[in-house]
Amino acid sequence: MKIVEMISIRKEFPGVVALDNIDFALEEGEIHGLVGENGAGKSTLINVLAGVFQQSSGEMRIFGEPVRLSSPSDALRRGIGVVYQDTVLDPYFTSEENIWLGREPSKLSVLKGKKTRSDTKELCEEFGIEVPLRVPVGTLSVAKQKMVEILRALSMNSKVLVLDEPTASITQSDTDNLFKILRNLKEAGLSVIFVSHHLDEVFNLCDRITVLRNGHYEGTYASSELSTRSLIKLMTHRDLTDQYPKQEYKAEEEVLRVSNLNSVKLGLKDISFEVKKGEIVGFFGMVGSGRTELM
Incomplete structure (x- = not known):
């Protein structure tokens, strides 16, 4: 079942065509890689899906229903959760407070702290995510902050989780832990869009890969259909040996x-x-x- 369909999406800014008739489809329970060089249009496509930008033309369907997302809150209501490369948490609030910020359980304007704690514990146990919940987010590692952002998206009943360069500033062990969690989310029926420049991670994690180049759609492939060399050629229209020509040089002085x-x-x-x-x-x-x- 197709959770998200983006058909002939075009996005124009003054003097620039950022997306030129892009097709993208996300299946239920898959991890889908989105790759391309800087400026290929990945961030713009994500922002259209997140309701930050509205497409200039083209059609978008979520769970088969034609939609035109007017805002990020509109996207969230339809189950689209985005974790951006730059953290958007309040560093002075705890993890728990950040997860429920603006949606704190309350009665007659009185916050229900016990309900928040039990909901957070249940959320962490359901998805197998462990983070310190009652310390300021600013004291946590980048990897732990990413986990808090993922928990916040999941707390909004997101059916689609979009991760924009989530491994850019975390260690290999943190990356391995993140991948374990994403596979658990996949098993639970969630769909994930994974954006990364690290092609080895894309091959390791993703079921299918969509390639963009200079705002154009270069195709969608099963990960097993591609090699690193063929994927780079799709992204750049250059062969790997052309991009990294071997040069003999002996440095002495x-x-x-x-x-x-x-x-x-x-x-x-x-x-x-x-x-x-x-x-x-x-x-x-x-x-x-x-x-x-x-x-």
């Missing part, structure tokens, strides 16, 4: 050496590296790992 660099103030400990003439040296790490401080 050293121009910079850093040995056992320490800074208590900046949180750096025993940093060592060298740079040779004509070489490009990359620094990789999670958000907060110290790359910017080192530079």
